[in-house]
Amino acid sequence: MADGQRKNLRVAIAGLGSIGSKIARELDRGIEGLELSAVAVRDAGKHQAFLSGLRHQPSVLPIDQLGEAADIVVECAPSSQLRAIVEPAVKRGKIAVVVSVGALLDNGDLIDIARASGGRIVVPTGALIGLDAVAAAAVGTIHSVRMVTRKPIDGLKGAPFIVQNNIDIDGLREPLKLFEGTAREAAKGFPANLNVAVALSLAGVGPDRTSVQIWADPTVTRNVHRIEVESDSARFSMSIENIPSENPKTGLITALSVIALLRKQRATLSVGT
Numbered sequence: 001m002a003d004g005q006r007k008n009l010r011v012a013i014a015g016l017g018s019i020g021s022k023i024a025r026e027l028d029r030g031i032e033g034l035e036l037s038a039v040a041v042r043d044a045g046k047h048q049a050f051l052s053g054l055r056h057q058p059s060v061l062p063i064d065q066l067g068e069a070a071d072i073v074v075e076c077a078p079s080s081q082l083r084a085i086v087e088p089a090v091k092r093g094k095i096a097v098v099v100s101v102g103a104l105l106d107n108g109d110l111i112d113i114a115r116a117s118g119g120r121i122v123v124p125t126g127a128l129i130g131l132d133a134v135a136a137a138a139v140g141t142i143h144s145v146r147m148v149t150r151k152p153i154d155g156l157k158g159a160p161f162i163v164q165n166n167i168d169i170d171g172l173r174e175p176l177k178l179f180e181g182t183a184r185e186a187a188k189g190f191p192a193n194l195n196v197a198v199a200l201s202l203a204g205v206g207p208d209r210t211s212v213q214i215w216a217d218p219t220v221t222r223n224v225h226r227i228e229v230e231s232d233s234a235r236f237s238m239s240i241e242n243i244p245s246e247n248p249k250t251g252l253i254t255a256l257s258v259i260a261l262l263r264k265q266r267a268t269l270s271v272g273t
């Protein structure tokens, strides 16, 4: 069949929060070769006005049924829901786009399940920068990957590491280093705040060799990530200052990164690895 006659790829979205609602709106406006077929939410009533504002109404399904209604399932729900969304999709040989990437570390068998079923798990660059360069460097030898994250207080509140260690960040007047360790440890202590560290680690040297510092910083208004990579092909450092979305833990660029990834699925010209 000629490319122009190919059927649209059907996309389903799990979660219509700060990330999912923007992706849904963009798919509804039109992305070449793609269509929004279904969504899953926790509380359908809460999203009724949003959904009825779309030009084409997607089906509203339970999260574990999205893979039946789509070729690509985009996970943008709390990390606790990762398995319920991704497993049925990849078992059907579908593509799961995962933003709660930190939760992949405790659900690594999903990769084996996907492999056995012909499914795929795709992690977008999300709120980060430069995973193309990190993945390219990883084809050679990477000697070290370090990341320093600074977030405003609202971007860190409620993180298990802060709660368990009884750290009071509300009254901070100066930056405080909260954590130094591996990306795996960061994902456990900050599951809704440090997905980026895990994405970086999976692109590069893995969660146990990627070192991470986390600062609560009342002097910044953006979620700031700075990365330094030493490899046998290049040395590079990159930083990104993310404007928080309506969810202060989540940078605005995250949804845009997923939209850019979706656009590539059927684009005639695709740029960047």
Ligand SMILES: NC(=O)C1=CN([C@@H]2O[C@H](COP(=O)(O)OP(=O)(O)OC[C@H]3O[C@@H](n4cnc5c(N)ncnc54)[C@H](OP(=O)(O)O)[C@@H]3O)[C@@H](O)[C@H]2O)C=CC1
Pocket: 014, 015, 016, 017, 018, 019, 020, 040, 041, 042, 043, 044, 046, 063, 076, 077, 078, 079, 081, 098, 099, 100, 101, 125, 126, 127, 128, 191, 192, 193, 195, 196, 199, 247, 249, 250, 251, 254
């Ligand atoms: N990879 C990356 O770079 C980044 C990843 N993230 C991660 O992305 C994920 C989504 O973030 P964000 O959009 O800001 O989160 P939000 O809290 O804004 O939205 C989460 C959505 O998930 C829905 N939801 C919750 N439980 C269920 C359920 N059981 N079934 C279906 N839907 C459910 C919520 O529904 P309702 O509205 O009804 O409550 C809500 O719409 C988080 O895990 C976050 O940590 C965030 C930033 C960057």
Ligand SMILES: O=C([O-])CC(=O)C(=O)O
Pocket: 127, 192, 193, 194, 195, 196, 197, 223, 224, 242, 249, 250, 251, 252, 254
């Ligand atoms: O990694 C995350 O979960 C979110 C994040 O830091 C950001 O949006 O800047």
